[in-house]
Amino acid sequence: MKESTVMEKKTGMLQIIDNEGNYRRELEPAIPEELLLRMYRTMATVRKFEEISMGLQRQGRIGFYIGAAGQEACSVGSTAVLKKEDWIFPAYREPGALLLRGETVLQLFHQLFGNSLDYNKGRQMPNHFNSREKNVVTPSSPIATQIPHAVGMAMGAKITKKKEIALTFFGDGATSENDFHSGMNFAGVFKAPVIFFCQNNGYAISLPTSRQTASETLAQKASAYGIPSERVDGNDILAVYSAAKKAAERARNGEGPTMIEALTYRLGPHSSSDDPTKYRENREVEEWKKRDPIRRMAGYLRKKGYLDDESDRKLMDDIDKEIRAAAKKAEAVPKPPVESIFENVYSSMTWNLKEQMEETVGRYGPGYTGR
Amino acid sequence: MVREFKLPDVGEGVAEGEIRKWLVREGEEVREFQPIAEIMTDKVNVEMTSPFTGKIVKFTAKEGEVVKVGQSILQYESEGEEAEKPPLAPPAPQIRQDHAPPIIESRSTVQVKATPAVRKRARELGIDLGTVVPHDPSGRITIEDLETASAARKAPQAKQATAAVSGDERIPVAGVRRKIFERMTESKRNIPHFNYTDEVDMTNIVAARDVFSKRLGENVKVTYLPFIVKALIAALKDHPVLNSSYDEKANEIVVKHHYNIGIAVAAPDGLVVPVLKDADTKSVAQLSEDIGSLASKARAGKLQLADVQGGTITVTNVGPIGGLFSSPIINYPESAIVGIHKIEQRPVFRDGQIVVRHMMYFTVACDHRIIDGAEAALFGNRFIEYLEKPFLLKLE
Numbered sequence: 023m024k025e026s027t028v029m030e031k032k033t034g035m036l037q038i039i040d041n042e043g044n045y046r047r048e049l050e051p052a053i054p055e056e057l058l059l060r061m062y063r064t065m066a067t068v069r070k071f072e073e074i075s076m077g078l079q080r081q082g083r084i085g086f087y088i089g090a091a092g093q094e095a096c097s098v099g100s101t102a103v104l105k106k107e108d109w110i111f112p113a114y115r116e117p118g119a120l121l122l123r124g125e126t127v128l129q130l131f132h133q134l135f136g137n138s139l140d141y142n143k144g145r146q147m148p149n150h151f152n153s154r155e156k157n158v159v160t161p162s163s164p165i166a167t168q169i170p171h172a173v174g175m176a177m178g179a180k181i182t183k184k185k186e187i188a189l190t191f192f193g194d195g196a197t198s199e200n201d202f203h204s205g206m207n208f209a210g211v212f213k214a215p216v217i218f219f220c221q222n223n224g225y226a227i228s229l230p231t232s233r234q235t236a237s238e239t240l241a242q243k244a245s246a247y248g249i250p251s252e253r254v255d256g257n258d259i260l261a262v263y264s265a266a267k268k269a270a271e272r273a274r275n276g277e278g279p280t281m282i283e284a285l286t287y288r289l290g291p292h293s294s295s296d297d298p299t300k301y302r303e304n305r306e307v308e309e310w311k312k313r314d315p316i317r318r319m320a321g322y323l324r325k326k327g328y329l330d331d332e333s334d335r336k337l338m339d340d341i342d343k344e345i346r347a348a349a350k351k352a353e354a355v356p357k358p359p360v361e362s363i364f365e366n367v368y369s370s371m372t373w374n375l376k377e378q379m380e381e382t383v384g385r386y387g388p389g390y391t392g393r
Numbered sequence: 394m395v396r397e398f399k400l401p402d403v404g405e406g407v408a409e410g411e412i413r414k415w416l417v418r419e420g421e422e423v424r425e426f427q428p429i430a431e432i433m434t435d436k437v438n439v440e441m442t443s444p445f446t447g448k449i450v451k452f453t454a455k456e457g458e459v460v461k462v463g464q465s466i467l468q469y470e471s472e473g474e475e476a477e478k479p480p481l482a483p484p485a486p487q488i489r490q491d492h493a494p495p496i497i498e499s500r501s502t503v504q505v506k507a508t509p510a511v512r513k514r515a516r517e518l519g520i521d522l523g524t525v526v527p528h529d530p531s532g533r534i535t536i537e538d539l540e541t542a543s544a545a546r547k548a549p550q551a552k553q554a555t556a557a558v559s560g561d562e563r564i565p566v567a568g569v570r571r572k573i574f575e576r577m578t579e580s581k582r583n584i585p586h587f588n589y590t591d592e593v594d595m596t597n598i599v600a601a602r603d604v605f606s607k608r609l610g611e612n613v614k615v616t617y618l619p620f621i622v623k624a625l626i627a628a629l630k631d632h633p634v635l636n637s638s639y640d641e642k643a644n645e646i647v648v649k650h651h652y653n654i655g656i657a658v659a660a661p662d663g664l665v666v667p668v669l670k671d672a673d674t675k676s677v678a679q680l681s682e683d684i685g686s687l688a689s690k691a692r693a694g695k696l697q698l699a700d701v702q703g704g705t706i707t708v709t710n711v712g713p714i715g716g717l718f719s720s721p722i723i724n725y726p727e728s729a730i731v732g733i734h735k736i737e738q739r740p741v742f743r744d745g746q747i748v749v750r751h752m753m754y755f756t757v758a759c760d761h762r763i764i765d766g767a768e769a770a771l772f773g774n775r776f777i778e779y780l781e782k783p784f785l786l787k788l789e
Contacts, residue, residue: 073426074426077426077442079403080401080403080439080440080441080442081401081441081442081443081444082399082400082401082402082403082444083401083444086405291437293405294403294404294405294437295404295405295436295437296437297436297437297438299438299697299698299699300698303697303699304697304699346425346426
């Protein structure tokens with residue numbers, strides 16, 4: 023009798039780089055130096071971007087912020103295996119995916135300030151980054167809703183015989199949602215070319231994973247849907263890259279979906295509205311700081327001879343300058359004019375919207391931007 | 394040009410924040426994004442960074458002051474260029490002096506943010522919404538704002554703040570002191586306390602401590618407290634009701650079978666009570682070390698929230714300072730607190746002889762709703778027994 027796959031347990035975890043940057047040669051993926059350095063730069067950019075953005079929020083210059091510090095390797099390592107026509111359905115800790123695809127920091131700041139150059143004209147919550155041009159779909163705040171979207175996109179590509187695959191990101195909390203079940207089940211049955219990337223950072227805001235699920239691992243949930251899964255050290259960019267690479271190949275070869283559970287940790291608060299000291303020990307944070315994905319990658323790059331003290335310092339300086347300048351620039355851009363509130367719902371404005379627009383313009387004046 | 398920096402909403406829907414600490418000085422040059430203050434709100438504690446590169450001219454809020462969102466906290470001068478952006482913080486509410494009581498809403502009233510129910514109530518009270526000060530930082534007027542405005546009209550000049558006698562110092566009740574105010578009042582208001590005092594012969598503990606001190610060497614300072622904690626836990630195991638709390642919502646007494654002992658520490662800002670977690674699993678040496686590190690963290694103001702949570706009973710040691718005995722206040726919602734006092738040599742009778750022994754008074758303050766007098770007395774006897782015969786601690 024065939025052994026049941028339901029009983030499969032995957033408690034191990036793929037790790038290639040250790041905390042000091044030593045790496046296991048036999049598992050090391052072949053990544054060109056140029057791409058490696060770009061991945062590193064992107065991770066460091068995300069970290070600095072967060073420091074400045076959180077400052078902006080505290081100073082009252084932007085309304086809200088959600089950080090990605092500590093989880094940079096997940097979005098950057100997995101996005102690195104995609105082709106540019108592939109699709110990304112992010113949650114909200116993946117600015118790294120956009121930046122690796124060439125999005126500018128300035129554009130991200132336009133989004134945070136909700137100014138007139140923001141793709142969404144300030145209508146999205148801050149930190150819900152997207153780009154039509156870069157095939158990164160706008161995230162929804164409700165947890166896990168992006169999962170069926172990604173599966174739908176992948177199914178569409180399969181039916182129309184396009185060579186596109188979809189990558190979707192979600193957290194540990196999302197695996198308790200109905201949308202996770204719907205998406206995984208559908209993808210499993212119809213072999214949708216999709217990668218389910220779960221960033222298990224141990225907490226759904228304040229709820230620890232032990233209260234989230236009785237499953238030993240999140241990866242094992244994939245077995246129930248007949249989907250292969252892998253558990254990786256989410257703070258190890260090579261491990262993330264390798265697992266994602268394998269998953270992308272499976273998807274491209276018509277073998278269907280893969281789930282990746284990346285074990286990682288959010289070093290900062292859930293968002294600017296959260297105080298993590300109320301639900302987790304500082305000791306735990308200090309422990310995870312030792313596994314910092316950026317430091318580990320830097321260690322690896324040094325051992326490969328791709329990075330030294332001087333080039334690292336110069337890179338960090340460049341990033342710092344770029345980000346500070348971009349924040350200033352985006353802040354000076356005017357907000358969208360008040361009339362824009364009425365646009366983009368119907369292709370031609372309905373009479374009642376027109377009436378409301380005229381009333382609003384009558385009150386505030388044409389082109390009013392709130393200042 | 395001198396500009397104001399107003400306290401923004403640092404979390405989400407935060408209405409006010411306390412300036413815990415200024416990290417810069419008046420007159421100091423700062424860079425944009427340099428940390429300038431620690432701010433505590435009921436939602437998050439944040440490090441405020443500077444929104445400008447320039448000079449701090451003056452603080453308009455003191456350390457320990459609770460500031461409303463939108464209220465100025467400092468004045469600054471920044472280098473050239475941006476004479477623009479006022480920060481996104483909403484403007485501080487101002488009282489507008491409009492016309493006499495209107496029957497019909499004035500133009501200014503239409504622009505005021507208020508729900509239809511509030512507008513109706515304002516009409517009933519004959520209050521012009523334009524003159525009402527909103528307390529919500531968004532500027533929205535609530536029913537409460539109306540009641541306040543209406544009450545203020547009825548009693549035009551109620552009592553003014555007591556004028557300060559010259560030379561008196563006025564200390565704002567903020568930060569740790571504010572917490573102490575709240576907790577002490579809560580405890581005394583809710584808990585009917587009774588005190589039980591007795592004396593204990595500490596001679597054997599004094600001897601035991603000397604032995605331990607020698608064994609552990611000079612690096613570890615062993616005080617009497619770890620021994621007292623040990624004896625306390627042993628006595629609590631015999632009388633668990635003293636290691637309990639009252640769950641008001643469920644109307645249940647929660648008897649704890651873990652022993653997290655709070656230790657009252659006099660820190661520079663005021664009394665704090667860090668907690669020795671699972672003290673029953675720890676040796677005298679470990680307890681010494683933990684007490685030392687918690688006390689120094691407390692004095693340095695470095696205690697984390699987790700360090701002060703989860704206590705099941707508290708010990709307060711007044712001994713090093715003085716006093717015969719005290720009547721401590723229970724650390725709400727615990728049900729008992731043990732005050733221990735100085736150990737001194739006194740003549741006592743033993744077998745018809747006057748001998749000199751190391752004696753100590755202690756007081757157990759109990760929640761009389763939960764703990765009966767006899768129970769406290771029996772507990773006191775056990776506590777004494779373990780301190781006078783410390784070998785029992787090892788045997789049981």
